[in-house]
Amino acid sequence: MGKTITEKIFSMASGKDVKSGEYVFAKIDRAMIHDITGPLAVKAFREIAGENGKVWDSSKIIMAFDHQAPADSVVAAENQKMLRIFAGEQNILNYDIKEGIAHQIMVEKGHVLPGMLVVGADSHTCMYGALGAFSTGIGSTDMGAVFALGKLWFKVPETIRFEVNGTLPHRVYSKDIVLKIIGMIGADGANYKAAEFAGTTIEKMEMSQRFTITNMAIEMGAKTGIIEPDAETERYLRNIGVEGKLEDWEWLRSDEDSDYFRRIELDVSDLEPQVALPHSVDNVKPVSEVEGIKADQVFIGSCTNGRYGDLKIAAEILEGEQVASGTRLIVIPASRSIYMKALREGLIDTFVDAGAVVEFPSCGPCMGGSFGLIAGGETSISTSNRNFIGRQGSPEGRVYLVSPATAAATAIYGQITDPRKV
Numbered sequence: 001m002g003k004t005i006t007e008k009i010f011s012m013a014s015g016k017d018v019k020s021g022e023y024v025f026a027k028i029d030r031a032m033i034h035d036i037t038g039p040l041a042v043k044a045f046r047e048i049a050g051e052n053g054k055v056w057d058s059s060k061i062i063m064a065f066d067h068q069a070p071a072d073s074v075v076a077a078e079n080q081k082m083l084r085i086f087a088g089e090q091n092i093l094n095y096d097i098k099e100g101i102a103h104q105i106m107v108e109k110g111h112v113l114p115g116m117l118v119v120g121a122d123s124h125t126c127m128y129g130a131l132g133a134f135s136t137g138i139g140s141t142d143m144g145a146v147f148a149l150g151k152l153w154f155k156v157p158e159t160i161r162f163e164v165n166g167t168l169p170h171r172v173y174s175k176d177i178v179l180k181i182i183g184m185i186g187a188d189g190a191n192y193k194a195a196e197f198a199g200t201t202i203e204k205m206e207m208s209q210r211f212t213i214t215n216m217a218i219e220m221g222a223k224t225g226i227i228e229p230d231a232e233t234e235r236y237l238r239n240i241g242v243e244g245k246l247e248d249w250e251w252l253r254s255d256e257d258s259d260y261f262r263r264i265e266l267d268v269s270d271l272e273p274q275v276a277l278p279h280s281v282d283n284v285k286p287v288s289e290v291e292g293i294k295a296d297q298v299f300i301g302s303c304t305n306g307r308y309g310d311l312k313i314a315a316e317i318l319e320g321e322q323v324a325s326g327t328r329l330i331v332i333p334a335s336r337s338i339y340m341k342a343l344r345e346g347l348i349d350t351f352v353d354a355g356a357v358v359e360f361p362s363c364g365p366c367m368g369g370s371f372g373l374i375a376g377g378e379t380s381i382s383t384s385n386r387n388f389i390g391r392q393g394s395p396e397g398r399v400y401l402v403s404p405a406t407a408a409a410t411a412i413y414g415q416i417t418d419p420r421k422v
């Protein structure tokens with residue numbers, strides 16, 4: 001019986017031949033913390049290693065402030081101050097407030113390579129699996145242990161393989177695919193599994209769109225989203241400046257005769273744009289069934305859909321148009337480099353001309369922890385990944401999850417709109 005890419009990565013990281021279901025003590029290649037989970041991780045680390053303890057390998061830890069950044073309260077400012085001091089003492093790379101969302105930084109600054117085992121103190125760490133790594137979110141206490149030891153216990157997950165085939169119709173994107181899948185299998189449909197995405201649609205998809213799919217693996221309970229590395233992976237890594245010979249990277253793929261927990265096929269040739277309705281990510285309907293719902297606020301951004309390709313799709317629809325009166329549009333590039341490219345290419349002009357508010361790279365309203373909150377009775381049509389009660393502000397608010405194209409079309413008409421019609 002062959003091995004999945006997940007089993008192969010855990011075999012490498014634990015130094016022994018392992019199969020799904022086995023417990024391993026595995027070496028960690030990279031660890032990420034941000035402004036919300038970092039303080040607790042540092043506290044846990046100090047409890048384990050003592051006040052003067054040193055982290056196992058400072059070159060493998062990455063820090064960034066994105067959730068409440070720049071600091072929006074004195075508490076946030078104090079936490080960030082403490083983290084800055086910790087990073088300085090331990091010689092940890094801290095991107096601070098200036099580079100944007102930690103997840104985007106991890107994948108655009110070359111911190112994640114195929115075959116790595118990566119952990120982050122944030123649930124959407126599963127996104128980096130699009131680069132052929134095994135990457136997963138862990139709690140702050142576990143992160144404290146990783147800082148001390150560079151290792152962590154795992155149960156090697158079984159794999160569900162999603163075979164996605166067919167050519168996506170006009171204005172239907174990877175966000176619509178992942179929403180469709182979550183709607184099909186449910187918010188707990190892939191609990192503790194590796195969600196492996198393959199098939200001709202994924203093969204033809206560029207990395208920016210792939211990240212959207214693996215980002216949302218956690219929304220079906222998966223331990224990670226993962227895509228076998230291919231020519232697009234190499235193109236992407238070269239493009240962001242990753243050097244080195246291909247043969248030196250761990251270019252792992254699942255064997256044909258792998259022992260999958262389940263295989264699920266999806267043909268996307270006739271897929272409609274999808275919408276996740278309040279208040280759960282698996283409450284998914286095609287846009288045609290929810291058109292006309294009023295949009296008080298539209299948010300285009302987040303680690304799910306704040307990349308350049310997403311902004312470009314939205315800008316093409318918003319070009320020369322105006323945001324409907326009675327609707328607010330907030331656009332947030334996921335990182336500084338995306339922001340600068342969007343500035344250079346005129347996308348920011350398009351958004352501001354249309355009446356959007358463009359904010360600095362950060363999580364923004366995604367989690368309702370910082371700015372851009374919605375009031376009771378208001379609706380947010382959002383390109384992010386969660387629509388739980390109170391997620392973007394008032395518990396009486398309602399959040400609908402959509403693609404950047406659906407969000408842009410919605411902003412123009414002030415109500416949920418099928419982007420194929422504009």
Ligand SMILES: CC(C)[C@H](C(=O)O)[C@@H](O)C(=O)O
Nearest residue numbers: 036037067121122123124367
């Ligand atoms: C704050 C953090 C712990 C949280 C997560 O882990 O995902 C946040 O990023 C989110 O999207 O809900």
Ligand code: SF4
Nearest residue numbers: 124302303363366367
């Ligand atoms: S953008 Fe949203 S989902 Fe992503 S890390 Fe920030 S709060 Fe979490």
